[in-house]
Amino acid sequence: MEKEAIKFFENAAKKLNQANKELFKPEEDIVTYLVCKNAQYAIENYLKGYLLKNGIEPKDNETIDSLYKKCKKINKRFEKVDLLDFNCKSSNDLESKFCNSVSKVNKCFDAADGLDTFLRREKII
Numbered sequence: 001m002e003k004e005a006i007k008f009f010e011n012a013a014k015k016l017n018q019a020n021k022e023l024f025k026p027e028e029d030i031v032t033y034l035v036c037k038n039a040q041y042a043i044e045n046y047l048k049g050y051l052l053k054n055g056i057e058p059k060d061n062e063t064i065d066s067l068y069k070k071c072k073k074i075n076k077r078f079e080k081v082d083l084l085d086f087n088c089k090s091s092n093d094l095e096s097k098f099c100n101s102v103s104k105v106n107k108c109f110d111a112a113d114g115l116d117t118f119l120r121r122e123k124i125i
Contacts, residue, residue: 001052008049009125015042016116019109027102035105039112040064043083046115047071050124081118083111 019038022030047067048058054074058067064083072078099105119125 001055001057005049005052008045008052009119012042012045012049012112013116013125015039015045016109016112019112023102023106023109030102030105032100032102032105036099036108039105039108042112043115046112046119046125050074050119053124075122077122078118081111081115083115 015038019035019042022035022038044064044067047064047070050071051058051067051074056070056074058070068078068081068083099108116125
């Protein structure tokens with residue numbers, strides 16, 4: 001499970017980096033869908049990686065919200081991770097849920113980046 005967890009963490013970091021690169025473009029050139037989708041995948045992969053690292057096999061169809069709840073059961077400090085502004089957290093269909101404005105996708109990116117920061121601070125990744 002450890003190797004699987006590492007793959008999820010690596011994929012999450014890659015997606016977070018892709019979202020970040022998109023946000024560095026001039027505002028009129030930003031593809032908001034890419035920022036949102038990559039932030040969603042980063043969050044999902046970080047949470048799945050954490051669960052695997054703790055011996056829990058996540059199901060394929062779990063929502064980000066259910067993964068997050070499982071992580072909070074393992075580690076209460078996950079409550080410090082703010083996913084409240086992440087409007088898509090309850091969706092199974094990551095392809096259909098995205099934001100259209102740069103300010104909204106900034107919040108999605110910030111949620112993913114905050115989770116990355118938390119996992120690094122906790123020395124999980």
